[in-house]
Amino acid sequence: MKNTIYSINGPVVKLVKTNDFKMLEKVFVGPKKLMGEVISISDEETVIQVYETTEGLKLGDPVYPTDELVSVMLGPGLMGEIFDGILRPLSKIKAETGDFIEAGSDIPSLDLERLFDVDIKVKIGDYLGPGMVYATTQESKSITHRIMVPPLIEGIVKEVKTSGSYKVSDVILTLETKQGLKDLNLYQTWAIKTPRPVLERLEMNTPLLTGQRIIDTLFPIAKGGTAAIPGGFGTGKTMMQHQFAKWCDADIIVYIGCGERGNEMTQVLEEFSELVDPRTKETLMERTILIANTSNMPVAAREASIYTGLTIAEYYRDMGYDVAVMADSTSRWAEALREISARLEEMPAEEGFPSYLPSRISKFYERAGMMINLNRSTGSVSIIGAVSPQGSDFSEPVTQNTKRFVRAFWALDKQLAYQRHFAAVNWNLSYSEYMMDLSSWYDNQVDPKFLKYRMRILSLLAEENKLMEVVKLIGNDVLPDDQKVIIEIGRVIRLGFLQQNAFHAVDTYVPLSKQLKMMEVILHLFDESIKFIERGKAISLILKTHIYEKVIQMKYDISNDDLESFDKLKEAITETIENIY
Structure with a gap:
């Protein structure tokens, strides 16, 4: 029999001496019609990789050509779903076959029975080029699905339905193209390994x-x-x-x-x-x-x-x-x-x-x-x-x-x-x-100061990294106070800014406006601490006030829309350091 298997090695199946297949063509393998793809062709053999388990296949099983590339259905109904690697809907598979996917399961990606409320956007005589929208449907409350002319197709609208409820396979309009009449419905197919064209x-x-x-x-x-x-x-x-x-x-x-x-x-x-x-x-x-x-x-x-x-x-x-x-x-x-x-x-x-x-x-x-x-x-x-x-x-x-x-x-x-x-x-x-x-x-869109603050933050982190290498060798006590400030500010940046709690209601998501204010507060603390050191005072006096810990906790204590509290925190930093004797 022509086009039969002569070698099986895991997902790799080989056929001997055939010219019925094209490179990257989608094929169906064996009596269960497992989906596969042609990945190598020579005058001696054709090699196919199978996208499903090959358990149960045997030598002599047939392989069926399809004359099309491995493609997927694209249309309304994809949103909110979970699919396997070849776009079979897992929820439907579970309903039909249980918790495990049966070999050769051939369930379409889109629900062919579901009705969509379709709003037609064109009329007879309109020209439609590749990618142009001819209808819309509300796929979910937040996503409007725009039904588009597939790439490489263009023509004049010959017939068109009125707005209403349709299945994805229903013909919505007919285009008169140079190649003849072309029916368009709510979905299109596209080869997965071919990038979709753009202008x-x-x-x-x-x-x-x-x-x-x-x-x-x-x-x-x-x-x-x-x-x-x-x-x-x-x-x-x-x-x-x-x-x-x-x-x-x-x-x-x-x-x-x-x-x-x-x-x-x-x-x-x-x-x-x-x-x-x-x-x-x-x-x-x-x-x-x-x-x-x-x-x-x-x-x-x-x-x-x-x-x-x-x-x-x-x-x-x-x-x-x-x-x-x-x-x-x-x-x-x-x-x-x-x-x-x-x-x-x-x-x-x-x-x-x-x-x-x-x-x-x-x-x-x-x-x-x-x-x-x-x-x-x-x-x-x-x-x-x-x-x-x-x-x-x-x-x-x-x-x-x-x-x-x-x-x-x-x-x-x-x-x-x-x-x-x-x-x-x-x-x-x-x-x-x-x-x-x-x-x-x-x-x-944010503030010209944002990038300046960012550069200062990165510079402080780089300085802290160098100083920590010294600290590992000889300890923290031998460092002068201006370098100790850098290490302490580095700790504030790491714990108060870079570390983020995904399970905290306030800290899980932070808008750029708050990120800017947080950097501003941290750099203000650094500048005030340096001024304090330059007056001949010790950094240990500032640390005793616990103002550094208060700055670290600002990511939790100040909500995303309460930006005024950051200005109050800056005032508190200045006042706290000025009142140290």
Whole structure:
């Protein structure tokens, strides 16, 4: 029989001497019709990676071509759902087959029976180009789903329905194109490994605000930017991504759990379903899409899950939304590439990873950006990828190659995590290359003093780091008082500003206006302490007043909208130090 299996090696299946398949074509493997993808073709054999468990397959089982690339359905009904790596809805799978996904389960991504209230935006005779909006529907209370003409299609509206309730598969309008009549409905399909086209890539000059002080102030990311969160086990990568997903000012969150533990994805689903979105006052799931490819799911689907999430993000970007993609973690994705590469008997590179690892990572992060879409709207995709280097070794290949292609690097420190200092971002190893691009925004939208304060804070932290090396060798007592002030202020910055409590109602999210005031108070305390030392007084006298501890506690004691209390605290600092005799 033609097109039958002659070799099975885990998720890698081989066929001998056939020319019925194309590169990257979607195929169905075996009697259960498991989804797979053609990844190699030669005159001797065709190699397929299967996105489901190959348990039960045997030699001689047929493979069916589809003549299409691995694609996903994009349309109303995605928002608020949780899917597996190839965009099968897990809630429907559970209802039909129980807690475990059956091999060959073929459930469409979108609910084909659900009715949507559709508002038609065009009339007969209108010209529609690629990406133009011809209808809208309210997908959730906070997200208006804009039904767009698929890329590469254009024409004149020949027929169109009136506004009303429709299923996603219903034909809404018919276009008269150069190739003939083309029916359009409420959804479109797109190949997950092909970036969606845009008109222009824009400069990134607006920050993606997260409410996390160490990020927004010291190491910001721009909307449409890329960032990596490398860190060993237990350093808080997932917690940081949860915080970003909850609080960042993106319109839509796409959270990709790539090879993560199932209980972590359960926690995301439960938390996001209960958490009230501060922007919309609805649950956070109203504007979130979860892709769950847990560690016990087929390894080949990890690669697909990354591209599936990115394709969804680009689809909503094309509507004019700012989308933030949380990929947790890209290391497990790279490990999947390594396993499949080993089964293909490819020549390994460093630490067994395939030689094409850098190009795969670069292609992933290059799909981020602030764009002018085909319909002239402006949208962005920001990518924040977690990296899990074994033993917190940042010199391993995935971390090093990720560092080449991202512009914000938030290095998590296991020592800070063990000290219960969260977010455990090491301010000496981390950096952001977006600061120059964002400087005019901070000057115009916040305050010209913001960046000056930031530079002083970073300078003090660098000075404290140098002095702590001396202290470790010879102790604190031998330092002059002006250097002791730097160490004490460094402690205030670390505990009162950089450390943030995700479970505290006031401290979990902090606007830039409060961050500015907090820096102002800390620097005022430093300046007043230096003046005191210059008068020949000892720093120990200030420490006895506990004013330093009061400044550390301001993050809890002063609410986000009570900015006047910071001016009162500055007055209290001045008065306290002046009254020391």
